[in-house]
Amino acid sequence: MKKFDLTNSVVEGTEWFSRLAIVNLIWLLFSLPIITLIPATDALFQVTNDWSNGKTNKSLFRTFMYYFKQNFWSSFKIGLPVCIIMFILFLDSWFLNTQMTATAGIQIYKYALYTFGILFGLTSLYSCPLSKKVNVSVSRLFLTGMVLMVSQPLISLLLLISIIVMAIVLLKWPALAFFFSVSVLAWLATLAMEKAYKKTANNTVKE
Template sequence: MKKINWSKALVSGTEWFARLAILNLTWLLFSLPIITLVPATDALFSVLDHWRKEETEIPIFRTFWQYFKQNFWRSFKLGLPVLLIMIIVALDVWFFHYYPHAAAWLQIYKYSIYTFGLLFGLVTLYSYPLSKRSNHSILQLYLTSAYLMIGNPLYSLGLLFSAVTIFLILLKWSGLFFFFSASLLAWLATLAVDRALKKAAERRKNSYEEDDSF
């Protein structure tokens, strides 16, 4: 059994937390005017895509700024529909929070919107990392993301659990919002998509091998 080098693991873990914290602070800085939230989020996932490819030594701020400028208008193709839908869902949630005794038929709508918001949030977490690896149209991107979400329930549940855990931690220690509010969950989503795609490729490869054997 290989012995774990705890000193090396501690240093590596500290470096990763530092990277995530710096990236999150950069994302917050560029998101301050709300209108730039969409290109800032796109740039966040662009930096994470470099990390996925083990390009961890890139300058975070400079790389972020490069993608922020380069994809500013293009980022709204994916980000604007996501933002508008999330605003509508948030308004509905706000309404039901302050008017809990709405009509019975509205209760059906209430749970429908909760379910939709949950599923759409997961699809969004899949779609952003996927957009960095493909040139799909927006519709194809959403459909592929939904396919990956449904086809990999363990990864999807893991992302959902991570999102809830991060939310609860931020409620208790709000100061961590500045360091890990977006970057940590986005990094977990990037890893989940990477593994889901590798799994899908393995399934296709196995199916081709089975077809060739007949």
């Protein structure tokens, strides 16, 4: 049994915190013009995909810029539909919350909207890192992401809880959002997708 090394663990933990903070700042830099938000996010998921494959020794800025340029236009195929649907969900939610009279029908629709928003958000979080692993159509990609989310409920629940905890921490200390917001979200989504993908694949092989 390998002996626990506190010093190495602290060093590795510090390195991971540094990676997440630096890549989050790079993402913010490349997202400053709103139109580049989607390519910047796509590049971020490509970087976290490299991390999941053990490629952690690359120059973060150069690697990010390379993926940003390489996938600039293709990133909109996935990112644009997600942004449009999320924007529509936001508008619907805002409209419902501004209603003075909350009838039973409005309440039912509101909870259905929230449920759909959570499920769509989780599906998107699976689909974005999955796009770096498989080369399929956008519809097939989101369908596969939804299958992973549903077939591995424990992983999906842990991902959701992690996001809620992260949101609570960022609300308490907003300054941390500059360093540990989107990068942490992308890394958590990548880890969840990899775990769910492997488990689903193993279960399929066994059957």
